[in-house]
Amino acid sequence: MKLPVYLDHNATTPCDPRVVEAMLPYFTERFGNAASRTHAFGWQAEEAVENAREQVAALIGAGPREIVFTSGATEAVNLAIKGVFDRYASRGNHIITVKTEHKAVIDTCKHLERSGGEVSWLPVDSEGLIDLSELEAAIRPTTILICVMLANNEIGVIQPVREIGEIARRKGVAFFSDATQAVGKLPVDVQADGIDLLALSAHKIYGPKGAGALYVRRRDPRISLTAQMDGGGHERGMRSGTLNVPGIVGLGKACALCEKEMEADRVRIEPMRDRLEQGLLRLDGAKVNGSRIHRLPATTNMSFAGIDGEALLAALAKDVALSSGSACTSASPEPSYVLKALGLDDELAYASLRIGLGRFTTDEEVGYAIERVSETVQRLQRQPS
Numbered sequence: 001m002k003l004p005v006y007l008d009h010n011a012t013t014p015c016d017p018r019v020v021e022a023m024l025p026y027f028t029e030r031f032g033n034a035a036s037r038t039h040a041f042g043w044q045a046e047e048a049v050e051n052a053r054e055q056v057a058a059l060i061g062a063g064p065r066e067i068v069f070t071s072g073a074t075e076a077v078n079l080a081i082k083g084v085f086d087r088y089a090s091r092g093n094h095i096i097t098v099k100t101e102h103k104a105v106i107d108t109c110k111h112l113e114r115s116g117g118e119v120s121w122l123p124v125d126s127e128g129l130i131d132l133s134e135l136e137a138a139i140r141p142t143t144i145l146i147c148v149m150l151a152n153n154e155i156g157v158i159q160p161v162r163e164i165g166e167i168a169r170r171k172g173v174a175f176f177s178d179a180t181q182a183v184g185k186l187p188v189d190v191q192a193d194g195i196d197l198l199a200l201s202a203h204k205i206y207g208p209k210g211a212g213a214l215y216v217r218r219r220d221p222r223i224s225l226t227a228q229m230d231g232g233g234h235e236r237g238m239r240s241g242t243l244n245v246p247g248i249v250g251l252g253k254a255c256a257l258c259e260k261e262m263e264a265d266r267v268r269i270e271p272m273r274d275r276l277e278q279g280l281l282r283l284d285g286a287k288v289n290g291s292r293i294h295r296l297p298a299t300t301n302m303s304f305a306g307i308d309g310e311a312l313l314a315a316l317a318k319d320v321a322l323s324s325g326s327a328c329t330s331a332s333p334e335p336s337y338v339l340k341a342l343g344l345d346d347e348l349a350y351a352s353l354r355i356g357l358g359r360f361t362t363d364e365e366v367g368y369a370i371e372r373v374s375e376t377v378q379r380l381q382r383q384p385s
C-alpha cells in the first residue's frame with residue numbers, strides 16, 4: 001500500500017491507464033487540428049473527436065450533435081448560464097438556483113446579479129435536499145432558467161432531478177444541471193430526467209484535467225445559447241477555439257469505461273464507503289452530513305464534534321489525503337457554505353471531513369484510513385485547543 005492513501009476523489013481522480021493509452025497517439029503521430037479540412041492529419045483528428053462525441057453522448061442518453069466540448073465543467077457551467085441569460089434576455093432575466101451549488105454556478109449567478117440578472121437562491125433542508133413546491137413557487141413569468149446540480153460535490157446528495165425536469169417542462173422553463181459528480185457514477189439520462197443543459201468534466205471520472213462538455217438539447221425544446229467565446233466558430237459556433245483533441249479522446253474513453261463499468265464500480269465501492277463510515281461513526285460525536293439515502297455511492301461527509309478540521313487534515317496529510325470541502329474553498333479558512341446551508345453551526349462545519357473513494361480504492365486502504373482517522377480524531381478530542 002502506497003502512502004498517502006488518496007480519499008479525495010471528489011476533487012479530482014487519477015487518469016485510468018486505459019484513458020492515457022487512448023490519448024497518447026493524439027499527442028504525437030495523430031497531432032492534427034480537428035478543424036483542418038484539407039488533409040489526413042485533420043481528418044484523423046476530427047474522426048477521433050466525433051468518436052468521443054458519441055461516447056460522451058451515449059453515457060447520458062443524448063445525441064452526439066448535442067455535445068459541446070469545453071475545457072471542463074466550470075466553462076460548461078459558464079456557457080450554459082451566461083449563454084441562456086444572453087440568448088433569452090428578451091424573455092426575462094430571472095434564474096432559480098440553490099445555495100449549495102458548486103462555486104462555478106454560484107459565482108456565475110452572482111456575476112449575472114451584477115449585470116441586471118435576478119437570482120432566487122433556494123434553501124435546502126437538513127438533508128441537503130431542495131423543496132419542490134418552493135422551487136415551483138419561485139418560478140416567475142420572467143424565469144428563463146432553473147439551475148440545480150445533480151449530485152453535490154461536498155456531501156454527495158442527489159437532488160430529485162426528474163421531478164425538477166417535470167416542473168421545468170410544465171412551466172416552459174429551461175433546466176440546467178451541473179452533473180459533474182454524478183455522470184459516470186450513476187445512470188443519468190437527459191431524456192428521462194428532463195434535462196435541457198448538462199455540464200460534465202473528464203477529471204472527475206478518471207479522464208484528464210482540462211476537458212469537459214456541455215450537453216445542449218436540440219429538440220423538444222431546442223435550446224439555443226449565445227457563445228461566450230468568439231473565434232473560428234468551432235463546436236457549431238457555441239465554443240470557438242482549437243479543440244483539445246487528446247483531452248477529448250480521453251474524455252470519450254473515460255465515458256465509455258464508465259458506461260461499461262459504472263455498476264460494477266458501484267457494487268465494489270459502495271460497501272467500502274459504508275464500512276469506512278460505520279468505522280468512523282463509532283467515534284464520539286461523529287455524524288454523517290446530508291441524506292444517506294439520496295447520495296453518491298463513493299462519498300461521505302462527516303463531522304466530529306470537538307475537533308478542528310484543519311488540524312485533523314494537517315495531522316493526517318502524510319497518511320490520508322482528505323479535504324474539508326470543495327478544493328476551491330479549502331484554501332480559505334471559511335467553514336463550508338454547503339454544510340452551513342444544511343444548518344450546521346460554524347463549529348461543527350469546521351469539524352467536518354469530506355471523504356471520496358474511487359475506482360482504485362482498496363479494502364486495505366479503507367482499513368488503514370479508519371485506523372488513522374480514528375486515532376487522530378481521538379487524540380484531537382483529548383487535547384482541547
Ligand SMILES: *Cc1c(COP(=O)(O)O)cnc(C)c1O
Nearest residue numbers: 072073074102104153180181201
Ligand atoms: C469539479 C466540479 C466542477 C468544476 O469542474 P472543472 O472541470 O474542474 O472546471 C463543477 N461542478 C462540480 C459539481 C464539480 O464537482
